[in-house]
Amino acid sequence: MASGSQVSVQVKLIPTMAEEISGDKARGLESTDLLYPMSTSMATANLDVHICIGILSHDNIVECQDYARRHTLYCEKHLPKFLKRARNGKSRLVSKDVFINLLKCCASRKEKLCLHRACEFLYWFLRNNISRQQSGLDRDYMPQILAEVSKDPDVVDWLLKLIPSEREKLANLWGFGANESNQILTDNQEGSMMVLQEEITNPSTGLKCKICFRDFSDDQCLGLHWTEVHRKETRWLFRGYSCAVCMEPFTNRKVLEKHVQQSHGAQFLQYSILFRCMSCNSNFLNMDLLWQHIVSDHTHEFRLLDAPQRPKGQSVKRTEGTSIKALYDNHNLGKDDGSQKLTCRLCGLKFDILPDLGRHHQVAHMDQGSVGHMPPGRGKYQLNRGRHYYSAFKKSLRPSSSLKKRISSGIEKHFKISSSDLSMITSQMVESETANLGKLLDFQCSDLAQTLFSKIQKTRSHPSNLDILSVARSVCCKTSLLAALEVKYGTMPENIYVKAAKLCSDIGIQIDWHQEEFICPNGCKSGYNSNTLPPLQPTQVDLLVVPSVTNPPDIDGTGGMEEYHYVLDSEDFRWKLKNERVVLCEDVSFGREKFPIVCAVDVDAKEFLRTKPEELLQHCSSVPWQGFHYVTARLMDSSLVDSENCVVGCACSHAHCSPGKCDHVNLFDTLHENPVDIYGTPMQGRFAYDENSKVILQEGYPIYECNSLCTCEASCPNKVLQQGLLVKLEIFKTENKGWAVRAAEPIPRGTFVCEYVGEVVKDDDAMRNVESDTKSACSYLFDMASHIDRGRVDTSGTCPYMIDATRYGNVSRFINHSCWPNLSTRLVVVESRLAHVGLFANLDIAAGEELSYDYRRKLLPGAGCPCHCGARNCRGRVY
Numbered sequence: 001m002a003s004g005s006q007v008s009v010q011v012k013l014i015p016t017m018a019e020e021i022s023g024d025k026a027r028g029l030e031s032t033d034l035l036y037p038m039s040t041s042m043a044t045a046n047l048d049v050h051i052c053i054g055i056l057s058h059d060n061i062v063e064c065q066d067y068a069r070r071h072t073l074y075c076e077k078h079l080p081k082f083l084k085r086a087r088n089g090k091s092r093l094v095s096k097d098v099f100i101n102l103l104k105c106c107a108s109r110k111e112k113l114c115l116h117r118a119c120e121f122l123y124w125f126l127r128n129n130i131s132r133q134q135s136g137l138d139r140d141y142m143p144q145i146l147a148e149v150s151k152d153p154d155v156v157d158w159l160l161k162l163i164p165s166e167r168e169k170l171a172n173l174w175g176f177g178a179n180e181s182n183q184i185l186t187d188n189q190e191g192s193m194m195v196l197q198e199e200i201t202n203p204s205t206g207l208k209c210k211i212c213f214r215d216f217s218d219d220q221c222l223g224l225h226w227t228e229v230h231r232k233e234t235r236w237l238f239r240g241y242s243c244a245v246c247m248e249p250f251t252n253r254k255v256l257e258k259h260v261q262q263s264h265g266a267q268f269l270q271y272s273i274l275f276r277c278m279s280c281n282s283n284f285l286n287m288d289l290l291w292q293h294i295v296s297d298h299t300h301e302f303r304l305l306d307a308p309q310r311p312k313g314q315s316v317k318r319t320e321g322t323s324i325k326a327l328y329d330n331h332n333l334g335k336d337d338g339s340q341k342l343t344c345r346l347c348g349l350k351f352d353i354l355p356d357l358g359r360h361h362q363v364a365h366m367d368q369g370s371v372g373h374m375p376p377g378r379g380k381y382q383l384n385r386g387r388h389y390y391s392a393f394k395k396s397l398r399p400s401s402s403l404k405k406r407i408s409s410g411i412e413k414h415f416k417i418s419s420s421d422l423s424m425i426t427s428q429m430v431e432s433e434t435a436n437l438g439k440l441l442d443f444q445c446s447d448l449a450q451t452l453f454s455k456i457q458k459t460r461s462h463p464s465n466l467d468i469l470s471v472a473r474s475v476c477c478k479t480s481l482l483a484a485l486e487v488k489y490g491t492m493p494e495n496i497y498v499k500a501a502k503l504c505s506d507i508g509i510q511i512d513w514h515q516e517e518f519i520c521p522n523g524c525k526s527g528y529n530s531n532t533l534p535p536l537q538p539t540q541v542d543l544l545v546v547p548s549v550t551n552p553p554d555i556d557g558t559g560g561m562e563e564y565h566y567v568l569d570s571e572d573f574r575w576k577l578k579n580e581r582v583v584l585c586e587d588v589s590f591g592r593e594k595f596p597i598v599c600a601v602d603v604d605a606k607e608f609l610r611t612k613p614e615e616l617l618q619h620c621s622s623v624p625w626q627g628f629h630y631v632t633a634r635l636m637d638s639s640l641v642d643s644e645n646c647v648v649g650c651a652c653s654h655a656h657c658s659p660g661k662c663d664h665v666n667l668f669d670t671l672h673e674n675p676v677d678i679y680g681t682p683m684q685g686r687f688a689y690d691e692n693s694k695v696i697l698q699e700g701y702p703i704y705e706c707n708s709l710c711t712c713e714a715s716c717p718n719k720v721l722q723q724g725l726l727v728k729l730e731i732f733k734t735e736n737k738g739w740a741v742r743a744a745e746p747i748p749r750g751t752f753v754c755e756y757v758g759e760v761v762k763d764d765d766a767m768r769n770v771e772s773d774t775k776s777a778c779s780y781l782f783d784m785a786s787h788i789d790r791g792r793v794d795t796s797g798t799c800p801y802m803i804d805a806t807r808y809g810n811v812s813r814f815i816n817h818s819c820w821p822n823l824s825t826r827l828v829v830v831e832s833r834l835a836h837v838g839l840f841a842n843l844d845i846a847a848g849e850e851l852s853y854d855y856r857r858k859l860l861p862g863a864g865c866p867c868h869c870g871a872r873n874c875r876g877r878v879y
C-alpha cells in the first residue's frame, strides 16, 4: 500500500483495475487483487498518455496497448466492462450519462483517473454495503466511505461530484436522506467540513421545490437541489448561449455553432461560445460559472410560488448585473434582435428551435395549477423518461426481426401472385357462365387468397391473435372458422371461435356467428370433419377443364363447404356493386390494419373476357400486395433520429387530456398567431380535432398530438392520427392511373383517413432515387417540402426530408393525385418534430368514390407524368 499522498486504499473486493503507469505504458500492479484502483503515483506519471488502462490478462498481466476512447481511459473493448462495473448491475450505480458528463468536465488525465477511482470506489463500497445489508447489518456507511476515501483528496472531490449526481439512487441504498437530518459531513484534506448535502425537511419554511414539492430550509439548498436533481429542468430554464464574437444570443448550441461557422469562420468555434443566463442575460465562460450564478441569483425561480402565475404576455422579471463572475454582464440586454424566431408568449424568452421552447414551456410555465396537479416527482419523471423513451423509440423505428422475417419470407416468397395465377383466374372466368361470373371469380380469388394465407402460415405451429383475427373477420360462421384455421394450423380447440369472437369485438368488428342460435346463411353444418378438407391450393386448371360455377367443388362430400369462407359478403359495401367487381385479395395489409383492405377490379364482363392478365396489370406495381412491405408506421432513417427533434409530453394527469390544460394546445397557441378553425372561429385553447375526432384546424398549420411521453391513454382526444386506419378502404384498378383507393363506406368531412407511411429519408437521399424513380411509371415519394407552409410551420433546426413509400408503405401509397382532391394533407407532430403526414377528408366522401390528394409535385422538364384526374381545373401534369 502506498503512503502519504500516494495513498491507495486496499480493498479486497475491488475488481482488478489497478495498473500503474510508468513511462509510456509501463504499468505495474501492486497487487492484482488487492489494489484500490490507481495509486496517485500512477495518476501523476505521464498523465497524458492516451493508452487504455485496461489489462488483457490478469495471470501474467498483459496490458492493453490500444488507444483510449475520447474522454475515457479505456479502449472500445475495455470501456463497456468498466461501465458495467461502475454501474453495479441492476442498481445502475453510476449511470453512463453521469459518468460521461463528469468525464467531460475533467481537465486533465489526472482528473480522469481520479474520477475513475471514485467510481471504482463507489462500486466497491456498494457491493460491500449490499452484501452486509443482506447479512442483516443495516447502517449508514457514508461516513465510513468518506473516511476511507478522504485519504486522497482528489478522489474525494470526484466522489462528491459523483454522489450528488446519483443521489436519489444512492439514498435508498445508503439510507441517507430518508428521515432525519441529512447533513453528511466529512473532513477534506484542509480539515474543513464539506457539506455534501444539506436538505432539511422543514415544512414550516414553506420553501418548496416547484417540481417535486420537497421542502427546503433556504434558497441556497433549493438551488443546490435544482442543480443536482433537476439539472435538465434547470437547463431549459436558464441555459442559453451567446456568440462571443458578436454577442448574439442563442438558445441552442447547434444553432450557435452554425452561426459562428457561417459568420465568423470555423476556426473560432471553440472560442466563440459563451454560456448565457436566459433569465438575466449575463454571460459566462463555462457552465460551472453559470450554475454558480444561477444558484446564487435565481433560486426564487425554483420555488413553488403561492402567488398566481404570471399573466400571459408579461415578461419574466430579469435580474440585472447579478454576478461578479459574469464576464459580460447585461451586455445583451436589448440585443435580442429577433434572430431567435420562437418567442415564448408567457415570458418573452426567445428560442432557436421548437423543442427547446417546448421544454422551456413545460418547465417554466406548466401553470401553477398544473404543477399542483402533478404527482410529486412528476416533472423529473417526465423529463427523464425522454431518454428511455428515445431509445425505445429508436428501436421501434426499425421493423422487428420477426416482422422483417415475416414480411420478407411471407410476402416476398409466398405471397407472390404470378401472372399464371392470374391467367388461371382469367381462364376460369373465360369458361364460366356470365351470369355467375362474379360468384365464380370471388370463389377462385378467395381460394387463391386462402392458399396465400396458408402458405405464409405454414411455418407457424400456432396461430397468433392476428392470424385468428384475419380469418375470423372473413368467415361466415364458427364452423368455417374452425375449418379455415385447421387447414393452416392443424387441430384447433373447438371453442377457438370464442377467442376469435372476442378478438373481433376488441377492435370493433361486429360479428354474430359466435352466438348459439346463429344459423349460417351458407348452410355450413357444425360438426364438420376437418380431416376431409382438402388443402386449398390453386388448382392447375386446364383451360378446358374448368369447374363449373354452378357445381363448386364438393369439399366434404355433402356439398356443405363451398366458396363461402373467403367470399366477401357484398352487403359489406354500401354502394351498388357491379357483378363485374372481382376481389383479387381480401386484405392487402394481411391483417396489419384494423379493417381489411380489399383489392378489387371492376370490369365490364365482356371487356374483361378480352383482357389479357399482363394488360390488366400493366400500370405501376403488378398487384398491390406485391413489391413492397406493408407497414402501418413510418420508418425513420437513423440519421434523422435526433434527441433535439424530440417533442415533450404534456403534463396532463388524466387519461384524456382536456384542451384547456394540455401543453400541446398551449404550445400551439404560443407558436401561432391567431389561427382559426375551418369555420373561421379562433383556435385558442382548442385541440385541432373536435369531439368526434374530425379535424377542425385550418389547413397549413401543424397539428400537435399528444405522444408516448404523455400519460394520457391511446383514446385521448388529442391522438387521432395515432389511432391508425379506422375507415374502410378498397384498392381498385383505374383505367389510366394504375391502382387507386376508394372509400368502401361514406367518409364524413374532417375524418382522418390514413397516414402517408414509408421510409423517412433526408431529401438528398431521396433525390438520389428520384431520377430512376421518375423514369419509372410510378413515384411513391411524398415531397414534404411542397406540403409545408413556411409561414405556418417552423422548420428551423430540422433537415428537409421526404417519405418514400417505394419499399415500405401502406394503403396511402396507392392514392392518386387530383387537381381537385377530396383529401387534404396535414402535418401532424407526434414524437418528433419531423411531422407525420395525415390524409383527412376535406369533403364528405361517398362510398365508392376515389380518394385523392394534391401531390403538389414540382413539374419536371419534359413530358413528366400527364394527369388523368379529370378535374375541370386539371393542371395537365402530375409532375
Ligand SMILES: C[S@@+](CC[C@H](N)C(=O)[O-])C[C@H]1O[C@@H](n2cnc3c(N)ncnc32)[C@H](O)[C@@H]1O
Binding pocket: 619, 620, 621, 736, 737, 738, 739, 740, 777, 778, 779, 780, 781, 812, 813, 814, 815, 816, 817, 818, 865, 866, 867, 868, 869, 878
Ligand atoms: C403514389 S402512386 C399512386 C398509386 C399508383 N397509381 C399505383 O398504381 O401504384 C403515384 C403514381 O400514380 C400515378 N398517378 C397518380 N395520380 C395520377 C393522375 N392523376 N394521373 C395519372 N397518373 C397518376 C403516377 O404514375 C404516379 O407516379
